[in-house]
Structures are given as C-alpha cells and as structure tokens.
Amino acid sequence: MDAIVVGIDVSKDRLDAHVVPSGEAFFEANDAAGLEKLAGRLAELSPALVVLEATGGFERLAAATLGAAGLPVVVVNPAQVRSFADALGKRAKTDPIDAEVIARFAVAAGVKPRPLPDEQSRLLADLVARRRQISTLIMAEEARLRRAINRHLKKSIGRLLTALRRELKSLDADLDGQVRASPAWRTNEDLMSSVPGVAKGISRTLLAGLPEIGTLDRRQIASLVGLAPFTRQSGKWRGKSFISGGRASVRAALFMGALVASRHNPVLKAFRDKLIAQGKPKMVALIATARKLLTILNAIIRDQKPWQSA
Numbered sequence: 001m002d003a004i005v006v007g008i009d010v011s012k013d014r015l016d017a018h019v020v021p022s023g024e025a026f027f028e029a030n031d032a033a034g035l036e037k038l039a040g041r042l043a044e045l046s047p048a049l050v051v052l053e054a055t056g057g058f059e060r061l062a063a064a065t066l067g068a069a070g071l072p073v074v075v076v077n078p079a080q081v082r083s084f085a086d087a088l089g090k091r092a093k094t095d096p097i098d099a100e101v102i103a104r105f106a107v108a109a110g111v112k113p114r115p116l117p118d119e120q121s122r123l124l125a126d127l128v129a130r131r132r133q134i135s136t137l138i139m140a141e142e143a144r145l146r147r148a149i150n151r152h153l154k155k156s157i158g159r160l161l162t163a164l165r166r167e168l169k170s171l172d173a174d175l176d177g178q179v180r181a182s183p184a185w186r187t188n189e190d191l192m193s194s195v196p197g198v199a200k201g202i203s204r205t206l207l208a209g210l211p212e213i214g215t216l217d218r219r220q221i222a223s224l225v226g227l228a229p230f231t232r233q234s235g236k237w238r239g240k241s242f243i244s245g246g247r248a249s250v251r252a253a254l255f256m257g258a259l260v261a262s263r264h265n266p267v268l269k270a271f272r273d274k275l276i277a278q279g280k281p282k283m284v285a286l287i288a289t290a291r292k293l294l295t296i297l298n299a300i301i302r303d304q305k306p307w308q309s310a
Helices: 032-045 059-068 078-088 095-109 119-147 151-180 183-193 200-209 218-225 248-264 266-277 282-303
Strands: 005-010 014-020 025-029 049-053 073-076
Touching (some): 005 032, 005 059, 005 095, 014 032, 014 095, 025 032, 025 095, 049 095, 059 073, 073 095, 119 151, 119 200, 183 200, 183 282, 200 248, 248 282
Antiparallel strands (some): 005 014, 014 025
16 A cells, blocks of 8 residues: 655645545645644544645744644755656646645655754754844945945944844854753854864854754765765766755855865865865865865764864
C-alpha cells in the first residue's frame, strides 16, 4: 500500500489540502478553529508525511499546530515546488492545484519529515533576520549621507541613522540574551567565533539559519547552503560550474566571513591566494573560500573543539 502524503497550500485565509494517492481534496479556514479541524481530519488519515510550502511566515502557525498534534510535518522550498510544477506542465495556479503539486513533489523528491524549530529557535531566527534588515537600512542611509549636499537633508538622514543604530544596539542586546540563555548555543557560538574572521553576527546567522551544522558531512552541508558547485557537461562540451539555491542568508554571511578571513586567517588566506595564483577568478576563489570556511565550522561543531591554527 502506498504511503499517504498530504500537501497543504497555505494562504492568509484558508488551508487547501490534497491527499496522495487517494486524490481527496478539502480545505479549512486558516484560523484556530480551522487548524483544529484540519489536525483532527489528518490524524484520522495517519499520513506518512504532511508537506507545507514556505509562504513568508503564513505557514508557521499551521506547521506548529500540526506538528504539536503529532503529525509528521515538513516545510519545503517554494522554488523547488514551482520548478516541479513547470516540469509537469502545470501552468495553472490555484490553491487546490498547488496543494496537489506540493504533495506530488514530496513523493517524487522523497522528502522526509524533520523536527520543526521550537519557539526559541524561531525567535532567534526572527531576531537575526531583523538585525540583517536594520543593517541593510543603515548601509543605505550611510550611502545617501555621502551623496547628500543639502544641509536639511543631511540632518534628516543623521536623525534616522541615530535611531537605526540605537535599534541595532537594542537588537544585539536581545540576541545576546537569547544566545546566552541556551548553553548549547552559547558553546557553539564561542566555538565558531574562535575561527579568525568569524564574528558574532556570522555565528548567530549560522545558529539561526543552519541548525544542521555539525550533523552532516562536508558535501551535504555545502549543498544545503548552496555552496556546492554544479557541473555542466554534455558530450565533449564542458561548461563552467556554478552554485545555486540553498539558504541565501547563511551563504551571504559565509561570503562576508570569507572576505575577512582572506585577510586575517592564515589558513584561509593561503588557500585563497593559492587559487588566485593558479589563475582562478576572484569570485571563484571567494566561493571556494566560503565553502572551505563552512567545512571548518561544520567540523568544529561536530567535534566540539575550537579553532587550532596549523
């Protein structure tokens, strides 16, 4: 008998479900009562997997409620689901169709359930994301200040920068409290920060966005982040390798760490310089250095041993 897989399309107002292989489809309201009904109905089906698509946060309450009901829940990447729909030739896009595509994608891709982040982990991820947003705003305002000529405009930008920097300082204090409240996070942050070129911001981005670090091998962790190169080859033709997908915020943090480490970390500096000397483009060398940094951090968390320079 085929395993039962349920795909759920989450929108602001409703939850559309599609059951594979039976083809049964139904929906409930996306509110507390609707979620309770949905959890009860799915429990009767005893599904092997309940799959939701990440939809900018709308899926969080549904995933948490269904997970708390003991259902095997997983949240998947919407870009992968959309590519799967394109491959099937499904150009139409409605909530019931999306729910079916999500379920069939999970079956075809062999998606497995994995533990959902707890409330503390979600809060850390939200704080890290908010800090990244504030930092981006500060950089944009600083660029405007450098270009500004009018005195009144400069004053306006200065006032906003003062408020943003105050908010950034407050967020850093909140992050300190969150990390220091967890012995495991505190230990892992200290371990990662022992690597020259890895600051608290990078460590906390990895804690929030890459909870799998230390549990996977170097190829798996690189693929998860989107730092594993894809080879393009057909017959005698060989194209350039490239990276794609993965977790953008974690990858961006690793790129920043690689830039700093290329100057201040003797091991990674020698690694990057060797690639440049071999004629590799600077961007290729940076990507390889970021991948090397991720491999080092993964091993450090796995072994629970701080950085030791050769």
